[in-house]
Amino acid sequence: MSEFDRAVEVSAGHADETYVAELAAGWEIGGGINGGLMLAMLGNALGQALRGDRRLDPFAVSGYYLSPGVAGPAEVTVQVLRAGRSMSTASASLRQGSAERLRALATYGDLDAFVGEVRTSASRPDIPVPERCVTAEHAPPDMPRPPILDRLDLRLDPAHAGWVAGRPSGVGAMRGWLRMADGREPDPSLLLFAVDALPPVTFDLGLFGWAPTLELTVHIRARPAPGWLLVAAHTVNVAGGFFEEDAEVWDSAGRLVAQSRQLARVPRG
Amino acid sequence: MSEFDRAVEVSAGHADETYVAELAAGWEIGGGINGGLMLAMLGNALGQALRGDRRLDPFAVSGYYLSPGVAGPAEVTVQVLRAGRSMSTASASLRQGSAERLRALATYGDLDAFVGEVRTSASRPDIPVPERCVTAEHAPPDMPRPPILDRLDLRLDPAHAGWVAGRPSGVGAMRGWLRMADGREPDPSLLLFAVDALPPVTFDLGLFGWAPTLELTVHIRARPAPGWLLVAAHTVNVAGGFFEEDAEVWDSAGRLVAQSRQLARVPRG
Numbered sequence: 001m002s003e004f005d006r007a008v009e010v011s012a013g014h015a016d017e018t019y020v021a022e023l024a025a026g027w028e029i030g031g032g033i034n035g036g037l038m039l040a041m042l043g044n045a046l047g048q049a050l051r052g053d054r055r056l057d058p059f060a061v062s063g064y065y066l067s068p069g070v071a072g073p074a075e076v077t078v079q080v081l082r083a084g085r086s087m088s089t090a091s092a093s094l095r096q097g098s099a100e101r102l103r104a105l106a107t108y109g110d111l112d113a114f115v116g117e118v119r120t121s122a123s124r125p126d127i128p129v130p131e132r133c134v135t136a137e138h139a140p141p142d143m144p145r146p147p148i149l150d151r152l153d154l155r156l157d158p159a160h161a162g163w164v165a166g167r168p169s170g171v172g173a174m175r176g177w178l179r180m181a182d183g184r185e186p187d188p189s190l191l192l193f194a195v196d197a198l199p200p201v202t203f204d205l206g207l208f209g210w211a212p213t214l215e216l217t218v219h220i221r222a223r224p225a226p227g228w229l230l231v232a233a234h235t236v237n238v239a240g241g242f243f244e245e246d247a248e249v250w251d252s253a254g255r256l257v258a259q260s261r262q263l264a265r266v267p268r269g
Numbered sequence: 270m271s272e273f274d275r276a277v278e279v280s281a282g283h284a285d286e287t288y289v290a291e292l293a294a295g296w297e298i299g300g301g302i303n304g305g306l307m308l309a310m311l312g313n314a315l316g317q318a319l320r321g322d323r324r325l326d327p328f329a330v331s332g333y334y335l336s337p338g339v340a341g342p343a344e345v346t347v348q349v350l351r352a353g354r355s356m357s358t359a360s361a362s363l364r365q366g367s368a369e370r371l372r373a374l375a376t377y378g379d380l381d382a383f384v385g386e387v388r389t390s391a392s393r394p395d396i397p398v399p400e401r402c403v404t405a406e407h408a409p410p411d412m413p414r415p416p417i418l419d420r421l422d423l424r425l426d427p428a429h430a431g432w433v434a435g436r437p438s439g440v441g442a443m444r445g446w447l448r449m450a451d452g453r454e455p456d457p458s459l460l461l462f463a464v465d466a467l468p469p470v471t472f473d474l475g476l477f478g479w480a481p482t483l484e485l486t487v488h489i490r491a492r493p494a495p496g497w498l499l500v501a502a503h504t505v506n507v508a509g510g511f512f513e514e515d516a517e518v519w520d521s522a523g524r525l526v527a528q529s530r531q532l533a534r535v536p537r538g
Contacts (some may be wrong), residue, residue, distance in 0.1 A: 062331040114510040122505035200408035241383040
């Protein structure tokens with residue numbers, strides 16, 4: 001079993017639609033367990049609760065972050081709101097003891113059941129090949145290295161990685177190639193994590209420090225092909241102490257497979 | 270009291286955090302009551318439930334649409350998930366009889382309490398003045414005129430209003446000036462409605478018919494100035510029977526006051 005699948009694993013708990021899980025220290029970043037990883041864990045429980053006799057994929061998942069996740073036991077509860085013929089919607093909650101970490105709403109369905117015309121006017125960003133991108137090895141030795149970096153093979157576009165050397169571009173973008181260090185191939189579940197796996201776009205504005213997410217919504221638009229994912233994020237509105245971060249995930253076949261937006265706090269520096 | 274305030278009014282119900290309301294026929298569009306209006310009604314209940322002794326505004330609201338709203342009585346229930354010093358998060362549900370219409374998660378706070386630097390790199394679209402835009406009066410007499418149009422003063426950018434005369438631009442955008450027909454000035458509550466008040470961007474692609482929303486998330490980024498709102502929406506990914514629609518709302522002072530994204534079904538034509 002891959003590191004990612006172990007990290008988001010949930011097992012049937014003491015009651016219907018209740019699952020037990022464990023948040024692992026190896027996925028810490030900034031102020032706690034990575035938010036995309038907790039969303040993927042919730043997504044895993046949602047997929048199990050909604051599945052029935054068909055395979056179900058996330059179409060849309062919206063998570064509201066209530067408190068930082070810490071390494072240790074967790075419990076996930078799912079409440080089905082509407083079980084439809086082609087799509088089902090549910091609410092899910094991730095708790096540790098008495099503290100709720102994350103509440104989400106989500107709609108699930110079978111991505112392969114909706115075969116429609118593809119009219120993507122967005123274009124995949126043109127960034128250098130992975131071999132010419134910036135890795136964690138390029139960071140100064142005194143820069144903190146969160147444990148999550150060991151799980152990832154992340155190659156950042158040099159155009160927005162100047163912050164590694166103290167020269168942020170000022171644009172508010174972050175782009176890079178992403179795959180899992182242990183070779184685990186992408187699927188819809190991994191995309192819930194991938195949208196939030198890059199450093200925050202605020203680094204490219206010279207605003208360093210943890211940027212806690214208030215809300216993160218992910219739309220999964222297609223089942224990804226194996227291989228590298230290209231993740232491209234940017235912000236256009238840093239204001240009033242918050243910023244939005246939009247991310248697109250493109251697969252190795254050049255398809256736009258996920259879109260996300262989050263609202264996060266500007267780091268306090 | 271304005272038409273909008275009457276339409277989103279909620280009154281204390283039989284239990285704590287329960288509100289009674291009425292969905293009004295004058296806000297119908299396509300397959301039911303306008304989705305943004307139902308979100309604003311939920312928002313109104315959330316604001317009352319979370320208020321305490323301070324004014325609270327929506328920061329982020331995510332609604333999942335479960336069934337179409339119809340004219341008639343409705344009930345809203347709110348569950349507070351986290352009541353914080355500067356921000357509070359809650360879940361809310363809009364029901365009619367035994368049918369749930371809309372479930373939402375939301376974070377509220379005081380927009381005036383977060384005074385931070387404004388670095389908006391998005392630019393306000395440059396569209397013709399309202400007097401040179403397209404109104405409902407320009408539509409062919411045989412085009413259905415949903416009742417909601419009587420509540421709005423909507424002036425569409427001619428560049429993406431060719432569909433009115435059967436010549437969609439093919440870009441997938443929709444932009445226009447918006448104010449309420451009765452002069453009700455914008456505030457954060459009205460912004461929850463404004464993001465979803467334009468015709469769907471799919472019209473500009475020649476895809477006509479109702480485009481039901483699965484999920485709509487709105488971020489309110491500033492208190493809007495009085496006067497016209499400029500709403501600009503577009504899609505970059507029509508695929509697998511769904512499309513995302515991103516909207517920006519700019520106020521008369523030129524500030525980006527709201528950002529939204531929704532996932533909707535492509536009209537079946």
